Amino acid sequence: MIKYIKITFLCFAFNSICIAQSSLDVSKLKDLEIYLNEEIRNNKAAGIEALIYHKGEIVWHEAYGYSSLKDNLPLEKNSIYYIQSMTKPIMSVAIMQLIEKGKLRLDDNASKYYPPLKKLEVIEDINTGIYGPTVDVKYPITIRQLLTHTAGLSHGLEENIFDQQLFKLMYNDLFDPAEYDILEERVEKLMQVPLIGQPGEQWYYSAAPDILALILQKITGQSINEYLRENIFDPLLMFDTGYNVIKNQQQRIMQVHFNIEDGSMVNSHVQVPPSGNTVYGGTHGLFSSTEDFLKFCKMILNKGTLNSQRILSKNTVEMMTKNQIGKLIGPSRGFGFGFGVLYDTTKDVSPANNGQIYWGGYFKTHFFIDPKEELIGIIMTQKVPSNEDYIIAITQAVYGAID
Numbered sequence: 251m252i253k254y255i256k257i258t259f260l261c262f263a264f265n266s267i268c269i270a271q272s273s274l275d276v277s278k279l280k281d282l283e284i285y286l287n288e289e290i291r292n293n294k295a296a297g298i299e300a301l302i303y304h305k306g307e308i309v310w311h312e313a314y315g316y317s318s319l320k321d322n323l324p325l326e327k328n329s330i331y332y333i334q335s336m337t338k339p340i341m342s343v344a345i346m347q348l349i350e351k352g353k354l355r356l357d358d359n360a361s362k363y364y365p366p367l368k369k370l371e372v373i374e375d376i377n378t379g380i381y382g383p384t385v386d387v388k389y390p391i392t393i394r395q396l397l398t399h400t401a402g403l404s405h406g407l408e409e410n411i412f413d414q415q416l417f418k419l420m421y422n423d424l425f426d427p428a429e430y431d432i433l434e435e436r437v438e439k440l441m442q443v444p445l446i447g448q449p450g451e452q453w454y455y456s457a458a459p460d461i462l463a464l465i466l467q468k469i470t471g472q473s474i475n476e477y478l479r480e481n482i483f484d485p486l487l488m489f490d491t492g493y494n495v496i497k498n499q500q501q502r503i504m505q506v507h508f509n510i511e512d513g514s515m516v517n518s519h520v521q522v523p524p525s526g527n528t529v530y531g532g533t534h535g536l537f538s539s540t541e542d543f544l545k546f547c548k549m550i551l552n553k554g555t556l557n558s559q560r561i562l563s564k565n566t567v568e569m570m571t572k573n574q575i576g577k578l579i580g581p582s583r584g585f586g587f588g589f590g591v592l593y594d595t596t597k598d599v600s601p602a603n604n605g606q607i608y609w610g611g612y613f614k615t616h617f618f619i620d621p622k623e624e625l626i627g628i629i630m631t632q633k634v635p636s637n638e639d640y641i642i643a644i645t646q647a648v649y650g651a652i653d
Contacts, residue, residue, distance in 0.1 A: 297325030334611030342588025459532030
């Protein structure tokens with residue numbers, strides 16, 4: 251952190267323009283540094299990496315604790331993490347590329363591209379579980395609904411009986427991609443259960459991006475892995491991001507940790523395989539590093555471009571980052587195409603601005619982008635189960651440091 255204070259001082263001394271561009275006081279992030287280290291000391295995390303980008307520069311980037319407690323390995327900046335559901339916004343960008351090219355339309359009937367959707371019914375009561383009585387589907391599921399989690403599908407992550415049974419059907423505790431050989435096998439499990447509600451009538455966090463991934467594969471004739479590499483990762487120079495980590499970089503992977511009965515933090519006995527993964531999911535499946543994911547966030551912040559590479563049009567990015575679902579989630583937060591959206595700060599406790607977008611992963615990875623403030627925050631760790639403590643802490647600290 252000290253070097254960033256020095257950078258700020260040098261900017262003040264030699265370049266008044268730099269001061270005009272940055273109004274984030276890095277010295278005010280001391281409380282965040284203390285908090286993150288306390289979390290590690292109190293066995294709430296093995297290690298934590300966080301990065302803050304403001305008005306064109308990385309103003310703060312630190313890593314604390316351990317990458318592997320078992321091996322006593324310190325966590326280094328720009329380690330590699332299994333980012334779980336932070337895969338979803340990337341898949342949404344890929345689908346929007348197809349829409350821009352005219353190969354897909356938002357209001358297309360999705361069963362045109364994935365026929366098993368035609369056979370689904372709707373559960374009458376989620377408290378009866380996945381095998382309870384059903385009713386007919388009123389409306390066809392659209393691409394738009396798959397993007398906004400309003401199709402009536404689930405992810406198996408809520409505490410009701412339906413979701414608990416679905417989770418056991420589809421996943422193990424770490425969402426291990428090695429559990430299946432190909433994505434089609436995982437989606438086939440999802441197609442064995444009813445919808446939780448009629449398409450378009452509710453927002454329910456779901457595995458819909460896996461279906462979008464299969465649709466992308468069908469339309470392009472490419473594997474999902476190949477398409478993302480060619481159209482997103484390589485143009486953005488995201489060489490740490492992918493479904494597998496090359497052998498000479500695997501030492502950079504942070505291990506997944508959890509608390510045992512006495513409260514101690516230990517390495518999980520099951521780790522996500524760093525290589526050999528052939529399930530190229532849209533819901534989860536990607537590894538990435540903090541600075542790699544920053545490139546993706548900067549592209550969104552820059553309205554679809556980075557380093558002279560145009561990934562999406564400005565209009566498409568603006569559409570993706572606006573609330574598309576009214577008040578289906580609540581009075582202050584909605585959902586765009588792949589991103590959560592804060593749209594009414596007067597009805598929310600967050601110190602952020604209207605238009606902030608965000609998302610996170612099950613192993614406690616998280617990012618947010620605030621276009622008004624030209625601000626990006628990323629926090630990475632690998633811990634189960636997940637909670638929102640770090641999200642709240644970094645958000646409050648960062649906005650508290652802005653003059």
